[in-house]
Amino acid sequence: MPSTAGLVERLTREIVDTIRTENLQPGQTLPSAKVLAARFEVTVPTVREALRRLEATGSVELKHGSGTYVREAINRRILDNPHYVPVDLAAAVELLDARIAIEPGIAELAATVQEPDAVSSMESALDNALQVETAVPAGHFHVELARASGNRALHEMLVSLLAIHSRTQQAARTSYDRLRDHDEHADILDAIRRGDGFEASHRTRKHLEAIKTAVLAGWADEEGPQR
């Protein structure tokens, strides 16, 4: 027996290996499916199945008529499930509970590490938040906070959590007071810059708990009367 794994799975790994050994960076294109097929001595449909696997995890992107591009997620360990997952309010609250459980610890670590690039990103996220319609993705501040911890796994974790969160229509409805959000973020950032891990942790927790309260209240306003 040659190998227990199917041809497609092996091919998928070989393509990833190729990307790594040739040091292809996100944004660059892979050889065409035809070329890959010839190189690995398989047919085009087989290559396409392998590429679909990589596409599902965000490692590559297939652009019709243009080419196959390497994407950022090829370097990620933690991902969010890209396929349809039903999301209701209970799930949204569950996500917030998860953030309440982990983000204080991340903030504490961020206070001791203070990854410079990420800290300045937190500032700009702070500034932009007050501008209306700046197209700054919600939660940007929190993602940068995780990045400030200097730990890629934690960063990816928060990116994933917020990606899932953004799919929740319910969450979008709840407009946490913009000004209050900004002030609390500023307080957290202040603690981090001072290197005060304890305070950063505490303020992050309080901040998220306040958001949860607001979400639950917003829910009561919309859904409550119908009952």
Next chain:
Amino acid sequence: MPSTAGLVERLTREIVDTIRTENLQPGQTLPSAKVLAARFEVTVPTVREALRRLEATGSVELKHGSGTYVREAINRRILDNPHYVPVDLAAAVELLDARIAIEPGIAELAATVQEPDAVSSMESALDNALQVETAVPAGHFHVELARASGNRALHEMLVSLLAIHSRTQQAARTSYDRLRDHDEHADILDAIRRGDGFEASHRTRKHLEAIKTAVLAGWADEEGPQR
């Protein structure tokens, strides 16, 4: 223009929808690719590309000659990247740092929730750990701890972290003292059963920090002399 998304992506969603509406549970089989092709009015290769996407995220499994089966991960939000990611010791330490940042908070939540089923699983994980070669996956205790929090996102997060961790050959080399591991786990479980969140959090942190120390020491033993 009918839709911006490609046919395969739409088809993938439709298949997931079918699984949900027909309430197919993990372990059950999907209709054959031929049947799916007829139902959605596409050809077999297109169906296969969609199934490969779902396969990559662990939502389904294609068994040669048998059928296509629904798998557990279809209900997961957080996943680990199934494709090759280079893993060295620095990455292993980074994962431990991530666990140190988040697991205390999870333990604290677990102490207040105490999901009964998971708590008893923690006990058996404790018992089995002392038996040699019980084939209990490393980290089982910690996964059950996360499950005891009653928060699925946290549970999935720890499953993912440990899945990545298990791919690290380096981590396997470091044999944290079995007895000490057991005792520290027992202490954590004790605090959780008492509902003492503060103590559960504190003990979990100390436990993981001790493991990190052991990993670094083991690394120094093996790699240090060469320098």
Next chain:
DNA sequence: TCACTCAAAGTGATTAGATGACTTAAACAC
């Protein structure tokens, strides 16, 4: 010279049909 048009080449998207390999279970022989 500049800007616009559009035709051609390259690439992915999808289809069609066929063959091979594996699994399962029913039919059969003992």
Next chain:
DNA sequence: GTGTTTAAGTCATCTAATCACTTTGAGTGA
């Protein structure tokens, strides 16, 4: 009954072709 054989169903892979989209650059006109 038990074990083997057979057949049907399924995934795996291939070959071959057509369609659709993007990009590029040559050609055209102002």
